[in-house]
Amino acid sequence: MKRFFLAAILATAFATPASAAVLFANDFDGHLSVDAGVGVTSLDNGALEAALSFGDWTGNYFANRSAGDPAAMSVLSLSNLAPHTQVSVGFILGFLESWDSTDGSCCTPDLLDLFIDGNRVATLTAHNALGTVEDFGGGTVTALGVQANGNPYYSDTLVDMSTAPFLTFAHTASTLTLAIQARGAGWQGGDDEGWGIDSLRIEYDGVRPVPEPSSWVLLLGGAGVLGAVARVRQGSRRRGRAGTGSLA
Numbered sequence: 001m002k003r004f005f006l007a008a009i010l011a012t013a014f015a016t017p018a019s020a021a022v023l024f025a026n027d028f029d030g031h032l033s034v035d036a037g038v039g040v041t042s043l044d045n046g047a048l049e050a051a052l053s054f055g056d057w058t059g060n061y062f063a064n065r066s067a068g069d070p071a072a073m074s075v076l077s078l079s080n081l082a083p084h085t086q087v088s089v090g091f092i093l094g095f096l097e098s099w100d101s102t103d104g105s106c107c108t109p110d111l112l113d114l115f116i117d118g119n120r121v122a123t124l125t126a127h128n129a130l131g132t133v134e135d136f137g138g139g140t141v142t143a144l145g146v147q148a149n150g151n152p153y154y155s156d157t158l159v160d161m162s163t164a165p166f167l168t169f170a171h172t173a174s175t176l177t178l179a180i181q182a183r184g185a186g187w188q189g190g191d192d193e194g195w196g197i198d199s200l201r202i203e204y205d206g207v208r209p210v211p212e213p214s215s216w217v218l219l220l221g222g223a224g225v226l227g228a229v230a231r232v233r234q235g236s237r238r239r240g241r242a243g244t245g246s247l248a
Contacts, residue, residue, distance in 0.1 A: 023087070023204045027056075038080055050149070050150070055158075056160075057198045061196045063094075064196070071183060073181035075178070078175065079174065080175075088168040092198045094195060095156060096151075101125050108186040110186050111123050112125065118179075141157065176202075
């Protein structure tokens with residue numbers, strides 16, 4: 001019975017609470033957080049640029065200005081995730097410079113695809129320059145018609161993607177990839193059109209497993225040894241008190 005209660009105590013001590021934990025977070029200003037044991041392959045095909053501050057869009061942000069249709073994809077890969085059932089992704093997404101939406105006559109479409117584990121989950125667009133259609137997938141506009149990177153020739157749109165329903169999803173795999181890619185016949189890239197992200201945060205309900213049975217044996221065995229030592233010491237004290245009483 002005592003070992004049963006000890007095992008329960010040890011299980012509690014070694015288990016991580018099943019609540020939202022930070023899987024990965026990066027504000028691109030030197031503040032990086034990664035859950036213990038998780039492997040990371042960082043975002044590629046881009047560079048850091050300086051932002052003008054608009055809420056959580058501040059300091060540096062990651063920008064991709066690749067040309068082509070489709071343009072080069074930026075991928076963040078995470079591995080060795082703890083067992084989990086749900087993932088939630090949030091970031092500030094910048095539609096930078098002259099996005100022309102899907103109905104901007106000469107220069108469309110300008111599209112941005114988001115992928116989770118290789119599956120396209122959303123196609124977004126903005127109309128900073130030409131066109132009238134916008135689609136942020138449920139993200140919330142935080143700044144509209146601003147110059148988020150100091151470029152004086154074009155206005156930018158900033159969207160908080162943490163409110164997008166498709167970015168909270170069931171997930172159990174030990175790996176996770178988040179990818180973003182621009183495309184469209186009107187896509188130019190370079191200084192004319194780009195996209196950026198800031199304040200990237202990925203949370204999950206990951207729980208690291210308790211020690212294997214062999215580890216329990218060692219732990220319980222160690223606890224048994226400590227208990228035996230305590231009993232020996234207690235017995236010695238009792239014999240000492242008994243001996244003193246007989247001499248009195």
